[in-house]
Each structure stands twice: as C-alpha cells, then as structure tokens.
Amino acid sequence: MKKLIAFIYGAICYLIFFVSFLWLILFLRNFGAYVATTVNSGAAGPILQSLLINLGLIALFRIQHTVMARKSFKDWWTKLVPKPVERSTYVLFSSIALILLLWFWQPLPETVWQVETAWASLVLQWGFWLGWMIVFLSTWMIDHFNLFGLKQVWNYMRDRKQNPPQFMEPGFYKYFRHPLMLGFLIAFWSISHMTVGHLIFSCGMTLYIVIGVYYEERAIVRRFGGKYEDYRKRVPKFFPGLSIKEKEYKQEELA
Numbered sequence: 001m002k003k004l005i006a007f008i009y010g011a012i013c014y015l016i017f018f019v020s021f022l023w024l025i026l027f028l029r030n031f032g033a034y035v036a037t038t039v040n041s042g043a044a045g046p047i048l049q050s051l052l053i054n055l056g057l058i059a060l061f062r063i064q065h066t067v068m069a070r071k072s073f074k075d076w077w078t079k080l081v082p083k084p085v086e087r088s089t090y091v092l093f094s095s096i097a098l099i100l101l102l103w104f105w106q107p108l109p110e111t112v113w114q115v116e117t118a119w120a121s122l123v124l125q126w127g128f129w130l131g132w133m134i135v136f137l138s139t140w141m142i143d144h145f146n147l148f149g150l151k152q153v154w155n156y157m158r159d160r161k162q163n164p165p166q167f168m169e170p171g172f173y174k175y176f177r178h179p180l181m182l183g184f185l186i187a188f189w190s191i192s193h194m195t196v197g198h199l200i201f202s203c204g205m206t207l208y209i210v211i212g213v214y215y216e217e218r219a220i221v222r223r224f225g226g227k228y229e230d231y232r233k234r235v236p237k238f239f240p241g242l243s244i245k246e247k248e249y250k251q252e253e254l255a
C-alpha cells in the first residue's frame with residue numbers, strides 16, 4: 001500500500017510538472033485563449049511595482065531550484081522525505097515555483113523590438129519550436145522518467161533496485177554539454193515581438209541558466225570525476241566550437 005501511494009504521488013507530481021510546462025510554452029507564445037496568463041496578458045500596473053514583482057518571482061524560482069539541487073540540502077531533507085519520492089518532491093516544488101511565476105507575472109507590454117521582415121519573423125517562430133523540441137528530446141536522451149521522478153517511484157513499487165546515476169553522452173550530449181539548457185535559451189530568445197516583460201523573463205532565465213549550469217557542473221564533477229573532466233575538455237558547453245577549457249589548454253600550450 002505504501003508503495004502504491006508513493007507511485008500515485010509520483011504520478012501526480014509528474015502531471016503537475018507536465019501541465020506547468022505546457023503552460024510555460026503557451027505563456028511565452030501568448031496563447032491566452034488556452035491558459036490563464038501569458039507574458040503580455042492582463043492590465044499593466046505601475047512599472048516599478050511590476051518590475052519588482054517579476055524579479056522577485058524569477059528569484060524565487062531560482063532559489064528553489066538552486067537550494068533544492070544542492071547536495072547538502074538533499075542530505076538534510078532525505079531524512080524527512082523518503083528516498084523513492086525525493087525526486088518527485090523536487091519536481092513538485094519546481095512546478096509550484098514555476099506556476100507561481102506564471103500566475104503572478106505582471107505584464108510590461110512596451111515594445112523593445114518588433115521584427116517586421118517576414119522571413120526573419122518566420123525564422124524566430126520556428127526557432128521557438130525548435131528550442132522546445134531540443135528541450136523535449138534532450139530529456140529523453142538522459143532518461144526522461146528518471147529526470148522527473150517517475151522511474152524512482154515505479155522501481156520502488158515493483159521492488160526493483162534504483163541504479164545510481166551514470167555518466168552519459170547520448171545524442172545531443174555528444175555535441176553540447178547542456179543541450180537541454182541550450183533548448184531553453186533558443187526558445188526564450190526566439191521572439192519577434194519582444195516586450196519589456198518578455199525581455200525581463202528572458203534575461204532573468206538566461207542568468208539563472210548560466211549560473212545554474214556552473215553549479216551543476218561542479219556537482220557533476222564531484223559525482224563522475226575524471227570522466228566528466230575529460231568530457232569538459234572535448235565538448236563545448238552550449239555552442240559548437242572550442243569549449244572554454246579547451247581554449248585555456250590551447251593557450252597554455254602556446255605560452
């Protein structure tokens with residue numbers, strides 16, 4: 001019974017994540033007919049107040065993700081939360097932080113740029129969907145159900161051992177170390193009508209991704225050691241070409 005309840009809990013957390021994620025996509029695309037709020041919807045309030053609320057919402061989202069992903073935090077809270085539902089609970093809290101951001105987001109509808117050229121607008125439109133496609137495919141490449149906690153509760157219910165995380169280099173991961181985050185960046189910036197509100201969202205999330213990836217890599221190096229160090233030398237972070245580490249090594253060689 002305990003195991004079934006854990007699985008149902010995990011499935012509900014996954015469902016909440018799925019809905020919040022879908023909402024995020026429609027939110028950024030301004031599909032107001034399908035969701036309660038979009039990045040530009042609603043009556044605009046005083047600029048400073050809206051700005052502070054939006055920055056606060058991004059900070060809340062960032063703090064939740066950063067703190068809960070820390071090893072020291074995980075060590076502490078797995079004393080309170082049973083191990084099999086730990087990932088699902090992280091997914092639940094992340095989804096709640098995202099829902100709060102989407103729900104309370106304040107519109108700042110002044111235009112920053114508007115791409116008028118038809119072909120460029122089309123490229124940006126396709127770029128948006130390409131970004132989400134990269135995000136979606138990347139989650140499957142590094143194990144979608146494991147990433148969102150369903151595998152853990154399923155294994156627990158079926159009395160199967162949960163294998164420890166393994167270093168992987170599947171699909172996109174052969175070419176970029178962070179394809180999932182790259183997909184987000186492409187989706188957040190592929191916008192032909194950029195408003196002040198949307199720009200704040202894109203800048204805030206970009207900053208979060210850049211800082212988040214730095215801390216994520218520190219944790220991965222601790223977990224996988226030399227294998228990941230070697231990967232960092234060979235594979236760029238976000239964009240093809242020389243990785244920062246590789247550049248440093250080349251410069252050292254030249255010096």
Ligand SMILES: C[S@@+](CC[C@H](N)C(=O)[O-])C[C@H]1O[C@@H](n2cnc3c(N)ncnc32)[C@H](O)[C@@H]1O
Pocket residue numbers: 138142147165166167168169173177178179180181182213216220
């Ligand atoms: C939300 S995923 C994001 C992965 C990556 N930052 C990206 O943008 O594609 C975070 C999880 O993926 C794991 N991870 C990242 N790169 C990995 C790799 N090459 N092999 C195995 N796990 C990895 C991290 O340890 C972390 O638990």
